[in-house]
Amino acid sequence: MGVTLPRKELFDIPEGVIYLDGNSLGVLPKGAAERATRVIREEWGQQLIRAWNTAGWMALPQDLGDTLAGLLGAPAGSVATGDTLSIKVYQALAAALKMRPDRRVILSDNGNFPSDLYMAEGLIGTIDKGYELRTPAPEDVMEAITEEVAVVMLTQVDYRSGRMHDMAAITQRAHDMGAVMIWDLAHSAGAVPVDLTASNAEFAVGCTYKYLNGGPGAPAFIYVRPDLATKVQPALSGWLGHDAPFAMERNYRPAMSTERMRVGTPAILQLSVLQEALKVWEGVDMADLRAASMRLCDLFIKEVEARCPRLELASPRDAALRGSQVSFGFEHGYAAMQALIDRGVIGDFRAPNIMRFGFTPLYIDEGDVIAAAKIIEDVITQELWRDPKYQTVSRVT
Amino acid sequence: MGVTLPRKELFDIPEGVIYLDGNSLGVLPKGAAERATRVIREEWGQQLIRAWNTAGWMALPQDLGDTLAGLLGAPAGSVATGDTLSIKVYQALAAALKMRPDRRVILSDNGNFPSDLYMAEGLIGTIDKGYELRTPAPEDVMEAITEEVAVVMLTQVDYRSGRMHDMAAITQRAHDMGAVMIWDLAHSAGAVPVDLTASNAEFAVGCTYKYLNGGPGAPAFIYVRPDLATKVQPALSGWLGHDAPFAMERNYRPAMSTERMRVGTPAILQLSVLQEALKVWEGVDMADLRAASMRLCDLFIKEVEARCPRLELASPRDAALRGSQVSFGFEHGYAAMQALIDRGVIGDFRAPNIMRFGFTPLYIDEGDVIAAAKIIEDVITQELWRDPKYQTVSRVT
Incomplete structure (x- = not known):
């Protein structure tokens, strides 16, 4: 209880x-404003650059990832935070396509949130190798998952109707057909029980400003199934996803964890407020x-x-x-x-x-x-x- | 004066x-903490979802872009804000490569900030069509700009030595050779006079937490030369770069302005603090x-x-x-x-x-x-x- x-x-x-x-x-959430004030006045204002260490800023994205993992039925270390949901969609999709180089179909549905489909379009245009984005009606998704499909990318809870896809069944079908599964949890995280481990999906993404109360523009997250964490190829290979960001190496060498899905300098103010906001979930x-x-x-x-x-x-x-x-x-x-x-x-x-x-x-x-x-x-x-x-x-x- | x-x-x-x-x-900057408190308590807390309109959140990224444009010798409307610098590097580079589809060389230098080079590597791996990233020593860049080069991507001020590239001369050379020019202004914005219009460069990117005092994780920016604003093809085609984000159209249709370089939901807290921080530049x-x-x-x-x-x-x-x-x-x-x-x-x-x-x-x-x-x-x-x-x-x- x-x-x-x-x-x-x-x-x-x-x-x-x-x-x-x-x-x-x-x-x-109560406490968010005080936390922001503390981060700005005490950490940024007084500790300045030292705050990356002394105030725990460097560890913040991963700490938050672990907290989110706990809310999503995922193990610690499997969730990376930062950027926006659209960026995380792109990362998941780009990595997933690399896992099925012989296939050219991305399957979503026509009720998916437009930005997810737009990001897929942008990636298809960037790669420019004849990928196709298919968007049948949500109720036709199951039968549209065929052996042509490289990636199934769906939002679990429809942003307009609230209709919920069956995560376990669709993921199973995707895997039966040899496709990679990406779930967008924008309207699921903090709204319905999610068991990412049980789903066996390769990727999940989501945002934190809805049911998780992280505030306007709060950071997004991406889950990578643990067996893939050190195998996926990051498209957005920024320095904070590097194995040794401050070694300033000439070549990109991805972190040996889900942290390889991080990109640039983290938005400390938004991350801190989100961390405060997530305290309301303790004991729920x-x-x-x-x-x-x-x-x-x-x-x-x-x-x-x-x-x-x-x-x-x-x-x-x-x-x-x-x-x-x-x-x-x-x-x-x-x-x-x-x-x-x-x-x-x-x-x-x-x-x-x-x-x-x-x-x-x-x-x-x-x-x-x-x-x-x-x-x-x-x-x-x-x-x-x-x-x-x-x-x-x-x-x- | x-x-x-x-x-x-x-x-x-x-x-x-x-x-x-x-x-x-x-x-x-004084005022940053008060601004954050106001955004959190009054705008988020009291106006809630309405604040996107009533508190000007929707207009904030573009307002900030115009303020930054003024500091960079660029016209209003030519700078979009948001995300991180690494993301903006990727956007500029992906768009630039599309402008020279017959060429396969990206030229940078071996003193460039590693994340810029890493992002180029990630893009090259994503496209997977034999692109090559060349990184000669900074002093050898001029002669390395040949007709093979699709894009020249350089950071104006070297993050280690402070050595400054000649923006006008290199851009001229790039254009003489038919290449597209991207400048990273991370260590230039707010540090040295920048005249983007005079440079004639196609793209510039930068961050705002250094000399612009935007705070830890402050948003990045991207400049697109005005004649290209409605022509460049966004790789990261998120809903807020759409011409009508809330029409929820099925297909991506880019904004008819530099705003097409926006991606996802803006980080309102960070953007607001940055706006406050930029007030110190009035009259400078x-x-x-x-x-x-x-x-x-x-x-x-x-x-x-x-x-x-x-x-x-x-x-x-x-x-x-x-x-x-x-x-x-x-x-x-x-x-x-x-x-x-x-x-x-x-x-x-x-x-x-x-x-x-x-x-x-x-x-x-x-x-x-x-x-x-x-x-x-x-x-x-x-x-x-x-x-x-x-x-x-x-x-x-």
């Missing part, structure tokens, strides 16, 4: 806000988290459907097939989301018509769900979204 | 420290800065050589050929630098035997130079570096 959820007391959440957008940018049992998440999402669907027949569920109804978010399709979704935000219920909108609500059991409870559903009812049934001020598209994210 | 230098009052520098390592990690005349830098370095050489005959100058004696640092070769350089740091004179050591001292006229004056020279004299002539506590190599950076 883990600690009792929610743990609202560990976060600074604004008064009057029901935050259902932790799947886009998590809330502020991921099975408890999952149970709470399913309860919250099921309750939300029931309440919203009862109150708002015009909204169409765009997520799987079966909680077992869903991550920790619920989406509804609504023709006026953009304006409706603005109206909701104006009333303190913060979710987000994803083109073309998706109103998206994330449920984060660390700081959301059933009272929040009921309160949010009532406000959604007001906005939809009273058509409050018709107010002209909600019509202007001026947003991002 | 610009503001009077130095401007020590704009920085928090520890008591008793003479900091001659601003070429590795710049000191803390780069010609004044250069004159002060040359004065400080000349004085340092004179004082150290007079006091310490055992140290051998490893930088050009002619200030016109030198960046804003002075290096001395000394067999026991590692231990001697530890002894100096122990006495408040902070420089750094670079293998195999280089004691490196950076001079940053924003916060170093002639009194600092004399005081540092006296302490160096004590350490060297009294052989204080022989103390066993300085012999153990336990460092980084």
Whole structure:
């Protein structure tokens, strides 16, 4: 048994806000601001260059990798941190393609987050040897995994619908067909239990600013299956992935560990804040988290459907097939989301018509769900979204 | 005429420290900690996801690019920010190679910062079409630029010796031979006047944690010559380089500007602190800065050589050929630098035997130079570096 959820007391959440957008940018963990101040004033300001040693900056990326590994069912030493998720996608894909030099097909799905597909396009253009990116519908992925496929690259939880791929089954199928498996865990890490070791996947990547509350632009991560850590060929072979970065050798010689997936000088400020943010996970049992998440999402669907027949569920109804978010399709979704935000219920909108609500059991409870559903009812049934001020598209994210 | 230098009052520098390592990690500008606190508590904490619009996070990378452009003799809109310098090297090199598809030679020099060479190796291995990385001695670069060369990729100011390449002459030679030019400005930006427009180089890259005082892990930048901004092919084609990131289109369609060189979600905390740090440059005349830098370095050489005959100058004696640092070769350089740091004179050591001292006229004056020279004299002539506590190599950076 883990600690009792929610743990609202560990976060600074604004008064009057029901935050259902932790799947886009998590809330502020208490302690993050103090940590940043300490890093800036004491470490950078006072210790200056010495802080790489005296304040533990050099060890920070690996320390964080080990903490993340613990949350992802992976052994210590198997996760490297830094850069952005897009960069980590590129690294995983480039390394994976080198492992199947005789094949030319990258398989993803058409619901994957666009940046993953864009990075694949960029890599294909860079290599320029006739690689093909195939993107069938998510439900057709299993049968599309054939012996032509070099790499299967999928996001486990769909960013729009929350639909969850079966990690174990798809990885097994990929391996049966001789393909390498890459999982993007952007909407999984901190949201659903992940067992990377059991999955047997070669690579996984993810970000830390969503359910892991690392803050805007928090560093990304990459997992490499331990048997491959000293074998994969890094495409982005930066000095901090070198076996001896400060020996200033003329030739690249990769670290004999997953650290070879590091690239340049680490973003110490963001990494430090992330380290502070991850403290909220101490004692959390991921099975408890999952149970709470399913309860919250099921309750939300029931309440919203009862109150708002015009909204169409765009997520799987079966909680077992869903991550920790619920989406509804609504023709006026953009304006409706603005109206909701104006009333303190913060979710987000994803083109073309998706109103998206994330449920984060660390700081959301059933009272929040009921309160949010009532406000959604007001906005939809009273058509409050018709107010002209909600019509202007001026947003991002 | 610009503001009077130095401007020590704009920085928090520890008591008793003479900091001659601003070429590795710049000191803390006042205001940086307050800015970070505001970003965390008010923007992230209170505005949450809305801060991408309400706090200007979306515009921040481009705003910063424009500020940096102003410091580099480049027009607004020509500089994109984010990621690390190693990543930006890869982007520039990959784009440059696409511009000369019929050539297979990348020319750098053997004094270039290792990570630049490592990234080139990684790209060569990824493309795997017989590219060759040539690294002659820096003084042999000019004649090595032949019609075989696709791309010339050099760091203007040598990280060990401070020796400065002639940007205009080398770029001209590269263009005469039909090659594309990439300049790494890691030790130039904020250290010497740079006129990217006049240089006519296609690409430049750099980091902001050295002379620009952006803090540990501050974001990097990339310059693309304006006529190429809408033509270059991004290898790292992430969603924030897309023309419409939030349209979530299936295919990558690059932004019609230098912003196509952006990749993933920006590191808002680091970018914000950098923006604060760049305020110290308001009113600084780069010609004044250069004159002060040359004065400080000349004085340092004179004082150290007079006091310490055992140290051998490893930088050009002619200030016109030198960046804003002075290096001395000394067999026991590692231990001697530890002894100096122990006495408040902070420089750094670079293998195999280089004691490196950076001079940053924003916060170093002639009194600092004399005081540092006296302490160096004590350490060297009294052989204080022989103390066993300085012999153990336990460092980084």
